Amino acid sequence: MKLIRGLHNLRKEHQGCVATIGNFDGVHLGHQAILRQVKAKALELGLPSAVVVFEPQPREFFASSQAPARLTRFRDKVERLAAQGIDRILCLPFNQKLASLSGREFIERVLTQGLGVHYLVVGDDFRFGCDRAGDFALLQQVGQEAGFDVVNTTTFEVEAERVSSTRIRTVLAGSDFVLANKLLGVPYQIGGRVLHGRKLGRQLGVPTANLSLKDKQPALHGVYTVLLNTSDGLLHKGVANIGNRPTIDGVRPALEVHLFDFNGDLYGQRVQVTFCSKLRDEKRFSDVAALRDQIMHDLQNARDYFAQHSSQGIPLANGMSG
Template sequence: MELIRGLHNLRPEHQGCVATIGNFDGVHLGHQVVLRQVKTKAQELNLPSVVVVFEPQPREFFAGSQAPARLTRFRDKVERLAEQGIDRVVCLPFNRRLASLSAQAFIEQVLIRGLGVRYLVVGDDFRFGCDRSGDFNLLKRSGDEHDFDVVNTETYEVGAERVSSTRLRQVLADANFVLASQLLGEPYQISGRVIHGRKLGRQLGVPTANLSLKDKQPALQGVYTVLLTGDDGVVRMGVANIGNRPTVDGVRPALEVHLFDFKGDLYGQRVRVVFCCKLRDEIRFSDVSALRTQIEQDLQTARGYFEEQDMGSGQPVPLAHNALRL
């Protein structure tokens, strides 16, 4: 799959495609239905399939910290789009210049001159352009004028409700990881490279693997049982804290994972962390001693959780056979 960053990197050979536009945050089953729709038409017309995304996502640009939580980091999103068989991802930097484009200018610069789109798949509630002035009807009229087709996206339901990023955020906030897995088609996970932190976990006797969340507000907040896979492909059990770490004056969202009985070194490795069960919310403790006591309780509870799974009682750990691919 080809990743193109910015309109300026589009070349004449990129003209002509079947495309869709959106955030595709999570690349859940609803998105996957749309992607299959795009791929099927692309194969029929013998054209490449293209997904146009934005970074940051538009609501992140306008709302900042008040924007909805990010379900999928950009790299994970691109990887999942590649796994779906998409030929090309065009990532447009969402900045003031793009935000100020009129709807008609967006059509001309992005769809016609940039992509030479032949067939476009979008929702009938899709809005675009400055002040969200463009809509499905404008796209249809432009398609008639410039000889490209515009059709509705197909919807997908689980449990008689439409699968959407908004619904998935709520399911994760409720820590319903079984349903989240059903909406995604695989367990909910976060991947990233293990970086050096402040070594506070080591000082507390619980060394952690730290993953930066790139200042993106995560969809999860709290302490969870997790499964982690690193470069060696081994699945390891542990406990993760995801949030701002208020007791130690954390200022940026971070994911910290403590692995049971692990003595190795994960620095620099790209790991995947699958979330299994929520233990508690993230809270501010009166002092580090109180935090250490709670961590010990968390570790004991987490070990009990995994022991129950091994014995076959309770809900199974929500893993698919290919859930931890690297």
């Protein structure tokens, strides 16, 4: 798989493909159905498959505070698209210049001149270009003029309802990880590199691995039982807080994970955090002592959760046994 960042990095050898366009946040089962559609046509035509994505996502650019929570960080999205067998990913930086292109200019610069698309798969509700004036009808019109086909995406349903990123956000907000994982096709995870933090957890006797969310609003808020995969492939049980940490006047969203019975050094490692169950909402405590008391309670509840699932042989919410 080749990741191409920006139109300026497209080369002549990148011309000619079967493509799709979208945010692909979560790369869920609905997205995977689209990718299969793209790959099948690419195989039929003997062309590479390509996915066009945006960073930041358009709604994050126009109204960051009202933008939907992210299901997947960019690096995780790229890895999941690659795992689906996509040949090329074109990531377009979404900025004022790109947003100012008319619908026809977007098609010409990105699809015809840039990628040399032979066949395009998009939803019939896809909108693009300045003021979102470009639509499916314009794509078909320009495609007919330029010599490439435009077809609608297939709809994928689970439990008689369309799988979408919006639906998964709603399911996660309700802490239904069994259904969320079913819609995603994989356990719900957040990945990232462990960074140095304020060391408050260590002062409280509960050291944490801290992952920056890079100012992206997460789909989860609160305290959760989690499993953490380290770079050496080991799996650890623990408790995570994800949110703004109001008791210590946190501003940026962060993910902090305390692992049970762990004494190693995770700084600098890329880890994956899998969410199993919600323990409680995040809240502000009167002082640090009250916060510590609650953390001790959270840790015991989490140990009870894992012990119960392990002793009863019940699969954890992510499909792994306890």
